[in-house]
Amino acid sequence: MNAKATMRDVARKSGVSVATVSRVINFPGEVRQETVETVNAAMRVLNYRPNINGRRLKAAQSRSIGVLVPTLSNPVFADSVQGIEQEARAAGLTVLLTASNYSAEHEAEAVSTLLDNRVDGLILTVTNADDSPVVRMLTRENIPFVLLYNQPTNPDIAAVSVDNAQSAHDMTCHLLAAGHRNFAMVAGRFSSSDRSRQRYEGFARALAGAGIADAPLIEVGFEDTDLENVLGGILQGEKPVTALVCSNDILAIAAIGACRKLGLRVPDDVSVAGFDGIAVGGLIQPKLCSVVQPTHEMGRQALALLRGLITGEAKPRSLLLPHYLSEGESIGPSRLVTSCPL
Amino acid sequence: MNAKATMRDVARKSGVSVATVSRVINFPGEVRQETVETVNAAMRVLNYRPNINGRRLKAAQSRSIGVLVPTLSNPVFADSVQGIEQEARAAGLTVLLTASNYSAEHEAEAVSTLLDNRVDGLILTVTNADDSPVVRMLTRENIPFVLLYNQPTNPDIAAVSVDNAQSAHDMTCHLLAAGHRNFAMVAGRFSSSDRSRQRYEGFARALAGAGIADAPLIEVGFEDTDLENVLGGILQGEKPVTALVCSNDILAIAAIGACRKLGLRVPDDVSVAGFDGIAVGGLIQPKLCSVVQPTHEMGRQALALLRGLITGEAKPRSLLLPHYLSEGESIGPSRLVTSCPL
């Protein structure tokens, strides 16, 4: 008995045609003031709610967008989704959300579902932007989309990210400047994250520039938070690593925990750097030194760009947003440099 | 030229009627095998994708659900949304996501938008389940919904949560058993979160049971992470608080940071307890002792219940899921009890 009032009912009740009711809803200016009021009254008493499916069927536009992220468990994604959602709400767009769990296979399925829902466009983070069936498919079918966090090589693909390699390079230089010479990188699986790989490249390039060649790379799964075993080897050998660069903050926080369990102090014995700039990084002890990405803003910008693509007012382009290094206490001078009292 | 193939086109191409095409899609069993194949072939070459809006218009069912949480910035919500999404995906449901930023006003708007989208049901966390215009409206209009995290007094409202008061009671007893007598609670604004209030009640009840009456309550905003000033007073007076119970983990982590800045060690000088059991709590130093909620599972159960309500197979009911105290190092014996070497 509820929620079933249709435009016909409203029309009948207010003694006008459905066309007029439609006009009252969409172009109230074209209808006599008095009629507008009558119709509005009728809508109110009937508790009328336009059926968006009828509307969408006719309009061939859904005013909704799809969002695909690897996971919501990492705040870096949750935050930008928050940004997207806020901006979308303000623009009267509905957000359809899905997660891929870092799986390329799930990605394809998820996007397919989103397209079944006839979203007007997509914002997504894929495992590998430069070789993605999903990206190819969307391009081929001419569906507006914006990559988020991914930094594709092809400049004609719309994307919003920071410069991953450059920022990792910056962070590594920062550590070099602090006197560190023995590095290692803890990175999320390259096969699951092109960002991780790009950050490693920046890291390696910075080290190469300083004449350091043999920094170990430790790839871990994204669900891996027990780093004690995996880090023991490199932190305690005869030439122990003093600077640990991590490809994201979650890993960095886990790494700090692992160091502690191994009896090492951070940053006195080993410095740890993160990536992302998630909020908890600033709350923990020691405060995490990280490459900060403007997550919220990235979400907003991605949505703004997507809107442009949808209306046709914008062309696809790659947006690199500025990053910066947070002041954190997880990085200190290398003990190999400072501790020479022997 | 793309994505525009309609059922008509498929029908024409394969030399059958639209009705047959429709059956091939929905009830392939009722169609001759050979025809099925012809039609499927046609769909493939035309790159046909059923128009969900046409379908929804006819079916008066959207196979989508709305999700409303206060924010995605708190992992406790992000995690359960993750759980909901996963389960929804498995059930072939689409998730429409919105956030209220802890504002009752936004809640109403957001739900209205969700209803405009004709979702089949809703999962939501409201500021105050016992006095919510949104809850009343949904009940009145007979729209299937499940509260998540909220623990309403009325048992006829579908909800999935832990027992907030009881769990806070448990945690407080745990601290009492450790010898603590000087308590304070740091809680999110009651006006923004009924959970916060319920947890305070459990806290206060436990203290009353132990004959302690004067524990200060410190209400803070949910965006507030700088607790140094606000905690200075109670932690450093002549009768300093030794046990700090926080209404969520984010606050607890911030509180630990504040204690440190004030020169206090956790847990040696002051014990800090959290609520929620978010993942980072286990990664930081000291490991956070917290009331763990099964966030992911709560999301899944909420969805399961909602599905029941939608199909009519289930009646609304309040589900209390089990909580437990995590083993954390942020809680120690009261120094007022143990440090009596004088």
Add this chain to the structure above:
DNA sequence: ATGAATAAATGAAACGTTTACATTGCCGGA
């Protein structure tokens, strides 16, 4: 051979909108 029963496919009417086009009534200018 005939007709009844069954299987396979079709035709056409919804579903609730939007919108191009047609109609009505009214006004002012000639």
Add this chain to the structure above:
DNA sequence: TCCGGCAATGTAAACGTTTCATTTATTCAT
């Protein structure tokens, strides 16, 4: 008085499905 023009409203045809009631083709018992 008549007519062109404008404002306000109405009519009806889409939009792409699903589905009920039919039709057509096939099989089988008699």
